[in-house]
Amino acid sequence: MKKIRVLVVEDSAFMRKLITEFLSESSQIEVIGTARNGQEAIKKVKNESPDVITMDIEMPLMTGIEALKIIMNENPTPIIMLSSLTSEGAENTTLAMQYGAFDFIAKPSGSISFDLHKVKDELIEKVVAASRVNVERLQNKTNNTESALSDLSSYSTIGSLNKRIITKIPAKKGDSGKKIICIGTSTGGPRALQQVLTALPSDIGAPILVVQHMPAGFTKSLASRLDSLSEIRVKEAEAGEIIQNGTAYIAPGGFHLKVKKVGMSLAVDIDQSEIRNGHRPSVDVMFESISNLSDYMKIAVIMTGMGADGSKGLVELKRKGLVKAIAESQETSIVFGMPKAAISTTMVDSVENVQDIAAAIVKYC
The missing domain is CATH 3.40.50.180 (Methylesterase CheB, C-terminal domain)
Incomplete structure (x- = not known):
């Protein structure tokens, strides 16, 4: 059975390791690489063509929101956003959904969640579901947001x-x-x-x-x-x-x-x-x-x-x-x-x- 190829995008080395370990526990998933910020993510998406991306929202150099917009325009890929439980995180998550993110996971305890294991099953479930989605629907929703409002x-x-x-x-x-x-x-x-x-x-x-x-x-x-x-x-x-x-x-x-x-x-x-x-x-x-x-x-x-x-x-x-x-x-x-x-x-x-x-x-x- 072909495995779901996932790119993990996260500025924290600890979180990159933790997310990679959790996803690798599933026999259906293979983590093919990681990126530390949005700029690296865009390059790796072009080179590696992952099936699904997990993307932190708050990152240096280029945020997850900025990278999401570019990826959905240039190399449309199902993206699951990881968001901190803050008012700013919630607002950015809402924007990410409008820009074409497949779904999101709320980090249980902020940007670096030592208790991320609480949402491990949810993360795996959403990666599997994202791999089956027709990405054109995500892209079309993104491109049509402004026209729908007009x-x-x-x-x-x-x-x-x-x-x-x-x-x-x-x-x-x-x-x-x-x-x-x-x-x-x-x-x-x-x-x-x-x-x-x-x-x-x-x-x-x-x-x-x-x-x-x-x-x-x-x-x-x-x-x-x-x-x-x-x-x-x-x-x-x-x-x-x-x-x-x-x-x-x-x-x-x-x-x-x-x-x-x-x-x-x-x-x-x-x-x-x-x-x-x-x-x-x-x-x-x-x-x-x-x-x-x-x-x-x-x-x-x-x-x-x-x-x-x-x-x-x-x-x-x-x-x-x-x-x-x-x-x-x-x-x-x-x-x-x-x-x-x-x-x-x-x-x-x-x-x-x-x-x-x-x-x-x-x-x-």
């Missing part, structure tokens, strides 16, 4: 047209008119969320709850960036806040996102109950909580990501109420695991390319 007005027009059309359709029996949108995603999700949330009109008549698999410290930066690009408001969810139409609430890393009734309104409920499907936040937990809202129509969306989180929750949503379910297509998913699992339940109403998901949401609203 098309915001046309997306909004599409949404408005769909909204006008849908008002001519009689309300379904049992539909109280109250709606809630819930979105689950993982690997590749930040870019997918950018395409979807930036295309929703500000007057959309429903709140949006989002679970993006991310560790604590990173979701606030993601929410802030998406808020700056979107017509709707986007924020990290806070316990107890009343949920408003036209606002997207992203589950805080490390917390499950649920909803609870407060009088005639809904409020955010977050907790650190048991990890589900290896994740907290979990899409299944969010979907199951929303399934208990008997007087709401739900629009459920499952996009790119590893694993099957969200599929069981989708079944529960459909069992308990009126639901329209959308899954991202294999054609545009960075990783087709979560959408594929959702589709296999036979509960999905439509399969859409990522650029068409916002219009589908507005249609169902």
Whole structure:
């Protein structure tokens, strides 16, 4: 079996050795070389053509972000970023996702993590997953980021047209008119969320709850960036806040996102109950909580990501109420695991390319 050829890019000699040792424990992986900074990385990518790169964000001479941009433009390769758990690290990680990084790993204890063994299995799993991705999807997402944003007005027009059309359709029996949108995603999700949330009109008549698999410290930066690009408001969810139409609430890393009734309104409920499907936040937990809202129509969306989180929750949503379910297509998913699992339940109403998901949401609203 052909091994996955990995280049390790890290300015710390200790971290280079540790990452190399961890990856070499997998029979599927071969570390073909290391680099101390972004400049060395660019040269070695040209000469060695690795299958996957692990890249530190903070390095001298040339940062990981700068090297990422050049590599994705000149020699597109799946890149996993290693980020420190700082506010600056979180902001840079969010940028890296937009520039085409496959995914990221949060270093448990700063730039030099003596306890990196805590994320060893996650690192190996993501390297294996990255080796299977169609790198053109990463490159296309990178190149289309600005054009997608420049098309915001046309997306909004599409949404408005769909909204006008849908008002001519009689309300379904049992539909109280109250709606809630819930979105689950993982690997590749930040870019997918950018395409979807930036295309929703500000007057959309429903709140949006989002679970993006991310560790604590990173979701606030993601929410802030998406808020700056979107017509709707986007924020990290806070316990107890009343949920408003036209606002997207992203589950805080490390917390499950649920909803609870407060009088005639809904409020955010977050907790650190048991990890589900290896994740907290979990899409299944969010979907199951929303399934208990008997007087709401739900629009459920499952996009790119590893694993099957969200599929069981989708079944529960459909069992308990009126639901329209959308899954991202294999054609545009960075990783087709979560959408594929959702589709296999036979509960999905439509399969859409990522650029068409916002219009589908507005249609169902």
